[in-house]
Every structure is written in C-alpha cells, then in structure tokens.
Amino acid sequence: MPAGDALADGFRGRKILLGVTGGIAAYKAADLASRWTQRGATVRTLMTPAAARFVAPLTFQALTRQPVATDIWRAEEESHHRPEHIDLASEGDVFLVAPATADFLGRYANGLADDIVTVTLLAFAGSVLVAPAMNDRMWAHAAVKRNLALLRERGVAIIEPGVGHLACGSFGAGRLADLDLIDQAVAKSLAARAR
Numbered sequence: 001m002p003a004g005d006a007l008a009d010g011f012r013g014r015k016i017l018l019g020v021t022g023g024i025a026a027y028k029a030a031d032l033a034s035r036w037t038q039r040g041a042t043v044r045t046l047m048t049p050a051a052a053r054f055v056a057p058l059t060f061q062a063l064t065r066q067p068v069a070t071d072i073w074r075a076e077e078e079s080h081h082r083p084e085h086i087d088l089a090s091e092g093d094v095f096l097v098a099p100a101t102a103d104f105l106g107r108y109a110n111g112l113a114d115d116i117v118t119v120t121l122l123a124f125a126g127s128v129l130v131a132p133a134m135n136d137r138m139w140a141h142a143a144v145k146r147n148l149a150l151l152r153e154r155g156v157a158i159i160e161p162g163v164g165h166l167a168c169g170s171f172g173a174g175r176l177a178d179l180d181l182i183d184q185a186v187a188k189s190l191a192a193r194a195r
C-alpha cells in the first residue's frame, strides 16, 4: 500500500478537534484542517474570539464543511440539545490546539474555561496535543515555561516551536512547528487510539 494511502487510512472516519487560538500563525491551522478533511477525517474547529480576529471562521467552515464553534453561548441559544462543548468533547478522537498562544497556555494550565477551546478541553478525556507559537521572549518567559511544565505533567503533548524568522521581526524560538511535524504527531496519536 503506498505511504499516502496508509496515511489517509489513519484519518478516514476519525473525528479531530482543532482548537485555534489568537496568534499570527492561526492561518496555518487552515492547512491542517484541509489536509485532514481531504483524508476523510471530520474536523471540528473551535476558535477563541482572538483567533477569529486573525482568520475568519468561514475559512475553516468552508474547508472542513463543518460548523465552527466560536462561542460558548451561541449554539445554546439555538438548540435544546446537550451543551456544544460536551458534545464536541465526547465525540473527538484527538484534540490539537495550533497555534497555542501564551494566554491560552496560561488558561488551560490553570483549569480556566472561559472560551469554547478551554471549556471543551476540560470536558475532553482523550489525547491532547498543543503546538505553541509566539514571540521568542514570550516563549522564554518563566510563566510560559511553568504553564508548559504543568501541562506536560498532565500528559499533554507539547509540539515544540521551531527557530526562525518570527512575524514580529525577530529571529529565534517561537515559530509554529513545521506543519508536517504537527501532522505526523496527530497521525501517531490517532493510530494509538482504538477505533
């Protein structure tokens, strides 16, 4: 079986929760959403309000052909079903947050749940991967390091950022990891989970 087919098989019929937070690298998450949808996965995108200022939710909706969750409250006003974050959390095979901002890492590490991404994460029992992306001085900050250490301790997989030119104009560590690396990490996580 060609390698591409084996890769697609790992995604076909799976449900991926893609959390997008408000960093400049948010546009790169659209590429991941597109790849996985083409391989037959159902990708449900969850965006913080800050993420929705960088990339329109419509981009993810069109690429994944699925509704995008951007608000804890909106879906509740339209439905009498279980809360959307509980539904999403119980259906996902894996949850990836890319890019993960410093702000998001702080909220998630401390168990806060005031946006659709963090509230769904707290209700999610499966494998979580986060791919941080930020300015190099933010990445080196003791508070960010501590939040990452806490998340690692709890079994969250951190896909470390790379070194390179950053959108803020500096050069250093903080660039969202290469998309192929993130893709491989998610494929590995799906392969480890029984269907």
Ligand SMILES: Cc1cc2nc3c(=O)[nH]c(=O)nc-3n(C[C@H](O)[C@H](O)[C@H](O)COP(=O)(O)O)c2cc1C
Residues within 6 Å of the ligand: 020, 021, 022, 023, 024, 025, 048, 049, 050, 051, 100, 101, 102, 103, 104, 105, 115, 133, 134, 135, 138
């Ligand atoms: C132009 C611009 C680019 C930003 N890029 C990043 C980034 O790459 N990483 C980051 O951690 N924060 C970045 N921020 C700051 C976040 O948007 C801010 O902390 C926000 O509260 C994040 O919210 P969220 O974590 O709920 O998405 C940026 C802000 C602006 C205005």
